[in-house]
Amino acid sequence: MASLTSRATRNCDIATDPAQPACGQCALDKLCFPHGLPNFYQTLFPLALEKRTRLKRGEFLFHASDAQTGIYAVKAGFLMTCMSLPDGQSKIVGFHAAGDVLGLDSLGGEIHRTGAIALNSCEVCVIPLDKFEKLLEHPAESVHVRQLLAREIARVETHAAVGTLSAKQRVATFLLDMSERWEDRGYSKTEFVLFMSRLDIGNFLGLTFETVSRTLSYFQSKKWITVHGKNVLIQDLTALQSQLKRAA
Amino acid sequence: MASLTSRATRNCDIATDPAQPACGQCALDKLCFPHGLPNFYQTLFPLALEKRTRLKRGEFLFHASDAQTGIYAVKAGFLMTCMSLPDGQSKIVGFHAAGDVLGLDSLGGEIHRTGAIALNSCEVCVIPLDKFEKLLEHPAESVHVRQLLAREIARVETHAAVGTLSAKQRVATFLLDMSERWEDRGYSKTEFVLFMSRLDIGNFLGLTFETVSRTLSYFQSKKWITVHGKNVLIQDLTALQSQLKRAA
DNA sequence: CGGCCACTTGAGCGTACTCAAAACGCGTGG
């Protein structure tokens, strides 16, 4: 939370940049539109790319309780979404990389329930809400968006389950999740860079950053991983997975 | 979890009962269709009510990893949905009462990701998946379902946040959530019956049932609530709410 | 090089868990 407030600067200049490649030429189209729906391309093509925005580390894509004005697709970089708790603290509810879609959780409502902050330099495609609504008149796109929503429920539901787990299980879950996401994007599943701080990981997992650090050190002492700052090398994936199978 | 397995009997006889009132006459229509979408009634009317099922305490409406064959609307009674964790344990992800819609979380996929168990005698409307898909061709219904999905994300996201909280905060959150849900349904927000066991509450909140019991006793000792078994009387709503505001 | 921030590691403490026993509620059968 300290890290949230310290980099809580506001981004207001969502600018059009027509020089950038359109969705059809974008390397991420498989991620944004993973089910091969040609209609989606055709209709999204002229609509979605009206706006493209760049964010620097710490800038908000949108704040919680901002009016919801659009749907966002991450083109490059990393962001996290966070919600406010009754006690005034912020809780990180998700980390997002290229190909993820943000803002769907507020679809029915007037305002964003979560805020989205850039963790590094980001590029985000903006689909204005009215255009998005028009897009949804096409049945295939409507199905696609429902699938995205259902997958988001699955993701959050799975994350809610970490509340039951021990610290070792939580951190192991987190590493395996990161591993899988990097693999999905065509990178190594055993060697990657954590794009968030220990504080953010702790917030996300419901642990203190000291416990996250200690647990990572513990895994390293077991020779299951090697950590140097944000660089992670997984040496024994099976051992991490078996951590999930039994209590700490 | 012990309670899950002990009452894990299977219900196979989903029977049609045309004698029961249709959606338009059902007292729950406001809950199922809260946004006043007349189209929804008209199209759902002939489709949804083909099947109606009754469940007894402990029977499954559907199991996790069952093929997804339909969407379910709770007409009477209480259910809970639960997911399997890697360690083989079951985690309760939600409690559901009359008016709630179940099965939406698996929309994109082939199988149910969660199972649904009756906590008492239930009556559930079944909308077969193919009919549901047809229903979604109507834009208004499509919007409504997207809103239901977005609300489900909001609910689960909020629940995921309890992983951060202390035991007192978790139990207070739970009581206030129950209170609100009873109020939404037109009942007293200060006097109601918990329709699940302490074990289930603990599972849901990521606590042991002893801790749940102890915390309820603690609240009672503070004269904030009175508990007799499953009967709860909230005497100081404000005190419970202020529990959320600061650490235990 | 200095300063700052993120991270690591240590020591002591407190909350929630584990193990355990007893009371209670409820349905069944004598």
Next chain:
DNA sequence: CCACGCGTTTTGAGTACGCTCAAGTGGCCG
């Protein structure tokens, strides 16, 4: 109607895990 038995709930005592507080290290940028 009461006795019995089972499952649920309450309460207690001791333990362990993760938190708090604190000092020290490392890396990055001005």
